[in-house]
Amino acid sequence: MAIGIIPAEAAFDGFKNDVTVIIACALIVSAAFARSGVIELAMRRVMPLLKTERSQVPVLTGAVTLLSMATKNVGALAIMMPVALQVARQTKSSPARLLMPMAFGAMAGGMVTLVGTAPNIIVAEVRQSIVGEPFAMFDYAPVGLALTLIALAFLAFGYRLLPRDRQGATSLSAALAANAYATEVRAPEGWAPGSMTVSALGALGDGEVKIMALIRSGKRRLNPRGNVVVKAGDALLIEGEQQALEGFVSRAQMNLIRDDRPVPMATASEEIAIVEAVIGRNSPLQGQSVRSSDLYGQHGINLLGVSRSGFQLTQHLRTAKLAPGDIILLQGAEQALPVALKALDLLPLAERQVQLGSVRRRFMPAVVLACAMTLVGLGLVPVAVAFFGAAVVIVALGGLKMREAYAALDGPLLVLIAALIPVSDAIQSTGGSDLIAGLLRHVFTGLPGIVAITGVMLASMAVTPFLNNAATVLIVAPIGATLAKQLGYNPDPFLMAVAVGAACDFLTPIGHQCNTLVMGPGGYKFSDYPRLGAPLSALVLVTGPSLILLFWPL
Template sequence: MQHFDVIVVFAVLAFILISLYKDLLGAAFTFLVAVMVLGFFGVLTPVEILAGFANEQIAVIMMLLLLGDAIRQISVIEIFFSRIFPRTSGYKGFLSRIMFWIGGFSAFLNNTPLVAVMMPYVHNWSKRNNISPSKLLLPLSYAAILGGCVTLIGTSTNLIVNGMVIDQNIFPDMKPLQMFDFFWVGFPMLIIGFLYLFFFAEKLLPTRHPLTKGIVGTERKYVVEAVIRKKSKLIGKTIHESGLGAEKGLFLAEVVRGKNILRVFDKDFILKHGDLLRFAGESEEIANLLSDGSGLTLPSVGMMSKLKRADVVEIVISHNSSLISKSVGEVNFRGKYDSVLLAMHRNGERVTGKLDEVKLKAGDVILLLAGDAFMSRSQDDIDFYLISKVKEVRKPERYKVWTLFGGTLLAIFLSALNLIPLFMGLLVVLVVINILKVVNAKDLPKNIDYNLAVIIALSLALGTAMMKTGVADMISGVMISIFLPLGSVAVLAAIYFITTVLAAYITNKAAVAIVFPISLTAAHTLGLPPLPFALVVSFAAAANFLTPIGYQTNLMVYGPGGYNFKDFFRIGWPLTLIYMVVTVAILDYMFF
């Protein structure tokens, strides 16, 4: 029976790798199917499957995300950034401040909302200073990743590893990871990463605006549809006479006339009433199409064009959005978010067909016309992130700022001193901010990332199955036999390399679930201390710079920065190699 269990576990691992790499079922459902199979064949008991949901670290991760989102809601970080960054002059100065402040904050606050808040400032600063956003958005993501690796709570990956440390039974005397166990590698790498990006980011990153590619003769951001309305001044004019050329920031890519799609025009091409014009253009020029003087109607706007006040905002679809694979029409932006879609940008692809019928993908950048209720309806949403927005400046009450921001930092500080558990500290803060009505208690469930909780809990169950059946022992035995002749350093390096490659292509949480039990088993077999083998997995999974799908902040900047996979690899592989060398060298010096 034991041999059969081993076969089942290997089959499940193969299924997970294929499903996540091919994006067949999504991460949460992939792990659910995998653990269900393990339970069905008796590899795991129901108690072992459900044990992960009682893990303290899952609750800590959820509470940190809730507090991070609450801080974003009351605009504490946003106001702080608005006072710091506009004073910066020059590319190097702005980049330095990104690294310093985002890296520093990310060590103690969840880095995803930090990047979401910072993106509008990077975008607007780039525009004002005539610098491509692609020179700054990727360093923004990397700064958040580097800072998150400095402490236990900087990234959810570190907390997931800590949860596995608590659940493991190979080393009964092994203590949970402490707040600053990561500092001795994370902080030096924060400095090294700062220097690397400061001196090489401008050279290695492309000068590329978030453009609509695949449209000949244009490098514009968005695709937008407009119809020549009745009595329009454009009727009967040629394209040149109409002033709709590229010189005004709009490139006419296609004209849909009846059932015909026309893509090639000469200078004498005459516009007619009812023509649907598909443009590629900048956001400001697209906003100008809303004016009555344009002679055009945006079909999607409808009655919202009569609003006395509305904002044109840019959003990017998040990596775990429920909107993915839904058409724009199915999403119903108007009913759900008090907004309508104006235009869309899909990185590296031509957006074809009617915009209302286009199915959304992660990383899509969308231009919305938003009403007054947009912010209240979307501020708790995790389906997309705001890139650029026009809204009234909010000045939150001081008691909200001190209660939320101060309370969170106090809980973290007391936990670092081992005076109170982080779980209890964060729980007290959440209760207090609800009593004082800093946030609405009824809105809290909307902000919980249930998919993340399911993935983490089931990852713990997978780790239990690998250790219980001896699969982790087998894999670690093969790894040891190959790399041990080169020394324990080679074993650590091999674990780091395997973890970072898996994290780059199947998500870091899945990589941790697969490699952690193997790493800890290798430490037990070699008779070495377990802590460095736990930390190396955490660093390799969290410090992921190779692909946009390796870390959520990478995916957030992927579309807005106009990047492709090669851009990430070009600047990411040297930093990954440096991180691996520094991590292995420091852990070897400290523990062996």
């Protein structure tokens, strides 16, 4: 814009472009899908069967690949990573052998549908500007499915190229998650299961949640036997790590005892938050119980759980005595929590995702997503309208709070894409793409079309680690389409080559968010990525162009 290539009035056109809207809405829908707990429910029966890496890698990689076909691949990986880490912990497997294949599988699965990855959305927009019609929801499926199956077959055996001895970085969140929280849940009236034995309920905790007591009609039974039947209205005192408790509460369809009290809010738009805090030495809570301290009456907050070394909850949570050093989970309005923390001399811990008791609307996000994809697939509604509507419906029905929807948006990515869209348009309008394509035409003239397709795919693969896959497509796609026209070819296979190349960054941890996401938990070094990624990239380069030409002839 400073040198006059992009007009000032067009500088912010990217923010109203369909691409930006689609990606933003896809992020929101993916976040709601992750919070629904439906994937955890589906994987619960499979996890006990995954005893060795030989079965874990193909099953977990296949699951994240399937999921990434319907949601953003980064979101799909984020959903499945806790499952993989839990499997690794239970079976003493190496997370390094599981996470990188899953990241690569997520990237491969993203190639199958329009919304699986940002490059597909951008390539569709570039095609519309050139041909007058974008790629449809499932136009990527023939090539994407074939390449995905090839990738899965390779990863099922290729994971052995990865080292076993990598140790994942222990973050503050992971360290805190090791704390066992004690909390109280109740089977509500009209409880869906009707009744269950203690042993059946314990199985829902995957061996990581301990049922310490059952309370019925004011009578307490410590360490109830497995054949004791739990009925609607019964309260359970349970203990486990935060993530395990979260899964148990969701699967058992129970309510946290303190979670059913409405939190007073200053405004209708104010959000409810959950924080972890440590009780200080001078806190008025020390020696007090929840009932005697009247947290709800005095401060409008609920106590959801208590964590203390050696502590066992054998009475109602509201009667448990608190002590300095206890880590407690508090729920309250966003404006009320800071005031309460200060008044009670509580030290808030580093912010992390605490979802205990907040898994909501299990099947609703999946149904809304399926409806949106069906409407787009049938050509009844434009992609931007369908996914914007899906995001609005999910938030309106309570599948995601407004604050969580905002948090799901990847601000840097959206700003980058919106800023580069005018640049991409300028490359075409100023003749930049014609100039670069003209230089490349001299290289590929007289050679088979498949060579040009391979060259474009290779260029897209090579640029992605240094730019970002979305930025790569915005720059390379117009050049690839112009090159196709100058060579007298159909631009569609060239655009497909750009999309595949940008989606397959298997060589570095920085080119794609999926690779970055697993680097810390997997304990990977930069040099570990080419171990598995180089042969997979070569496989895509060898098979990809032929598959593209099979379904998208020149």
